[in-house]
């Protein structure tokens with residue numbers, strides 16, 4: 001059965017990967033951009049939803065500017081909580097199944113170990129609070145919703161840590177990276193492929209089946225931002241990798257507070273779906289080689 005997917009959000013890391021990876025799965029995606037469905041306007045988004053024919057709805061649109069959210073609380077809550085909640089209410093129990101992405105930032109990082117889905121959230125930032133409220137509204141209104149919490153999402157597009165580190169290394173200045181924040185990187189491609197691989201199962205599953213509800217998804221392996229930077233340089237630059245100095249979160253004052261160790265435990269997802277996310281080094285090696293081949297193509301076309 002070809003699964004008809006209605007995807008909100010086209011230009012972000014996950015949105016691009018969903019559309020790009022769809023060719024490998026038996027799915028047909030209709031993807032709506034912000035211009036076609038602005039999450040700042042819940043009623044307009046619900047109208048688009050009702051006009052579409054879909055078996056599965058995937059939300060790849062979100063307010064993700066973590067620091068800016070401290071100044072734009074209302075907008076962050078409208079985009080991350082009110083509109084996802086309105087979508088879930090419109091779908092209810094009888095409509096297509098729903099997939100939403102949430103974040104490790106729903107936790108305060110104080111647990112002292114990896115977080116499971118039943119741990120109590122305690123967000124430190126407006127962004128984290130808005131995503132948590134989105135989770136709650138979705139799970140309360142739509143019994144056929146899968147909420148996937150991800151962390152440290154990276155890809156070869158958009159703004160993310162892998163691209164920022166490679167740009168900084170290219171500038172040749174001494175580098176210091178935060179060594180006291182830990183987490184699990186998530187490849188947007190691996191996340192997209194996981195969702196697409198489960199599309200048929202989700203579209204067919206009934207309310208109450210274990211595929212719905214909260215699950216954590218992240219690539220395997222906990223690392224600090226500093227260790228992550230070193231891994232990226234090792235893959236991209238080998239013997240020419242620059243040294244990476246250690247800094248502390250406290251050295252980089254930012255409007256939004258980040259959790260120091262909100263590492264996600266993915267055992268529930270592995271058990272429910274029979275899928276094991278691969279190590280982050282493998283996933284990031286793919287991103288690095290993609291960026292390198294894009295750079296070669298650009299150099300080739302400029303010559």
Ligand SMILES: NC(=O)c1ccc[n+]([C@@H]2O[C@H](COP(=O)([O-])OP(=O)(O)OC[C@H]3O[C@@H](n4cnc5c(N)ncnc54)[C@H](OP(=O)(O)O)[C@@H]3O)[C@@H](O)[C@H]2O)c1
Nearest residue numbers: 011012013014034038039040061062064101103150152153
């Ligand atoms: N990035 C991370 O490190 C991270 C970590 C944990 C969880 N997550 C979650 O993972 C999901 C995917 O993240 P991502 O990294 O793919 O995000 P992203 O690259 O920042 O993309 C966000 C997407 O949302 C769209 N968007 C923003 N405001 C919108 C609005 N008012 N109406 C409609 N669309 C809007 C953006 O469109 P425009 O191009 O028009 O702005 C863009 O397509 C999100 O739910 C995020 O909260 C991300």
